[in-house]
Amino acid sequence: MTEATTGAAPLLVADSLRKEYEHVEQGRFRRRRDRFAAVDDVSLAIAAGETLGLVGESGSGKSTIGRMILGLTAPTAGSITFDGRDITRRTQAQRRALTRDIQVVFQDPYASLDPRQRIEDTIREPLDIHRIGTPAERADRVREVMKRVALPGRMARFFPHQLSGGLRQRVCIATALVVEPRLIVADEPVSALDVSVQAQILDLFDEVRQASSLGVLFISHDLSVVHQVSDRVAVMRRGRLLETGTAGQVFSDPRHPYTKALLSAVPPADPSAPFEPVFYREDAEAV
Amino acid sequence: MSSDLLAVDGLRVRYAGSDRDSVSDVSFSLGASEVVGVVGESGSGKTTVGLATLGLLPAGATAAGSIRFDGTEVVGAKESVLRPLRGRSLSTIVQNPATALNPAFSVGSQLTALLRRHGTRGKAEAHASAVQWLEKVGFTDPERSLRAYPHQLSGGMNQRVVIAMALALSPRLVIADEPTSALDVTVQAAVLTLLRRLISGSGSSMVLITHDLGVVAQMCSRVIVMNGGRIVEAGAVGEIFAAPRDPYTRHLLDSLPERRPASAGRGARPGPRGRETQNPRGYGGRPPGNEVTA
């Protein structure tokens, strides 16, 4: 079952994805093996030029979905189709080839940049990997993409520790954009940043998406952030997809009680607004 | 203003090996039963203010100015002066409960040890008090939970234990540094409402250090906004959120997703956005680099 996307034929379709992990408990005498599903029957679709926000709390399986789409971990069941091709199981070579089309921006810009690589080398690396262009063309392309994410050219020779979090995340986005991918998986891309810097990076995402009809899977625990960048929103909890819909619909008229609880849990930054969180029935005991 | 519970005057802190002050010229005061938010982004010095108030600045840090807590000068005070205060009349809630609780002992033994160290006589009495406190912070089976070790409880539950330990001795002041930032949003909501209820019923004051303006809006009566180690603005929460005077405060508030034009959601946004500005926010009107001319 594949649900409809806004606009044309979907760029990426994930159908009934399931990912099981084995949990081994070392008892006094024997090991007990348990299997649990980090992702359980999740179907998603992303169209070109569309941002799908994937929201969930820790343990919801949202990052596992991203990792399966990136080919960093294989699904236990279900299928992933990119641009009409089945990419569920990828050989190492296929996975590497696909990174021209599917790129990634990770959460922590402090940790996701190699501390010993200069900014220009980091941004150029995907071009080196895919042997795109001559060295001179690569250098041009790096300058171009740095300009696009508003990184001052003089920072090309900098090392990551010389940059603030926001600038580092611009580097990560530039690195993702340099091969002109068609889909970006962004896993909590602004969660490590200060609020004011978040706003700038979110605007950058929006701008980039519009300029190149890029599909974006935007994974975040932060509802307000997802609200800001997403066309459509999918809500996950404990491996299951509870609700999908347009951003407007999910945020103004949530159907699932968990989504309602999630929305009511954000303390409004308005002292006169009431803060009366409602709790999802299953959570009431557990928190 | 000798009636103030806490009076910070001209506080200046510099860490060892740093060539600039992390906190400079910070002054504020706090009365009884008052909840004040200290808000700022990373590097604003907000955490340093909290550590200085607790007298817990790392070795080598130098503090100048004055922090008077309940008649005691904290800046430059000896450990022997501060130790009896800490935990009893001056307690703390940190961001990560995993670092506040000792993994080698059950939460019950840590809670009763705290109670007994500060005057509760008798094992049975301490145990009864511990059970009561766990009930207050929302444990449904406190007897059983007292026997649990920190790793057997979730982050939210551990933070509840930490809150119980912080409030159990009826402190006059609680310093809470990002008490809910490590928690999931629904857990944060539960812990915040709990903290709000317990503080307002206890007569304790609280300094709530956070980056989250929503938390400040819902928990505090007054707010102190810090940037680059200085206070840029302070006042009643209602006034500052409605009409910030300082440009930095205004900028912080404008960065909030719910206050930004996009906050209606992309679906409700009229037409494509971002086309009109070549540069993203933050570089508007100014070329981003020396070699970029556009």
Place this chain on the structure above:
Amino acid sequence: MTDQTVNLHEISQEVPGTAGPARRWHRGLARRGEIVAGGVLVAIVVLIAVIVPLAEPGADTKINPAGGLAAPGAGGLLGTDQLGRDLLARVAVGFRISLSISLGAVVFAVLVGGVLGLIAATSPRALDGFIMRVLDVIMSFPALLLAIVMVALLGPGVVVLLFAIGVVYVPIIARVMRGAALQTAQQAYVESARARGAGRLRILFLHIAPNSLGPLIVQSSILVGLGIILEAGLSFVGLGVQPPTPSLGLLLASGRDYMATSPWVVADPAVAICLAVLGFTLIGDGLQSWLDPQKAAIGR
């Protein structure tokens, strides 16, 4: 106007109170007295070893029967041995040989052990286990015994000695490298490179190796010092450098008989060994505490 504020804010954070990496390096280094002290010690000993033989080539083997066992000051700065050879020259040449063997052994161990450690860290568990168990077997022999066995099999000599010590070092280096690489492999930037399509070799040599060198450098520095002791020990018992080539261990051995009457004959090489070992160990310890991020970090 808000935009202007944002701008200032972000730019102001761009370089948090630092100049380039070069300045950080200097400041960090100056704070580590150990590295400086160790460096000075090593520099002094190495300078002597380089300059003295250049100043008077052949002085180390020039026999002067009349001036045998002259005390320091009377016959040369450090005295002479039983055959009247200048001890300063002999210690200098001997140190050259000892240090070359020790350095060579460490380089060999870094090349072999470093690569083995890298491979082990990033291989499937079976291969990792196999490599490490083989190295464990080597490591389970006492270092001196292992070196003795190798020399006994291959015959004494400078090159054999170098490899004997190198083989002793391989498992040590491999372990350090594997540990560091395992840690680096978990960093987000390695995962990030993988997600961008980087192949195994690129990840191994461009991302993991450069970021795992810190502990390796520390260990190497300490092992260079230790190597001088190992060399001296083996040469002392006659399994290392053969006369008339002077090495520090050999100088100790040949001076043994005259120790009671002319203590400088053994004191000279012994002090040279001590200074060099102390120097390299100090450098290693200093580097360790300097590179240790937990100690280096300053709380906010």
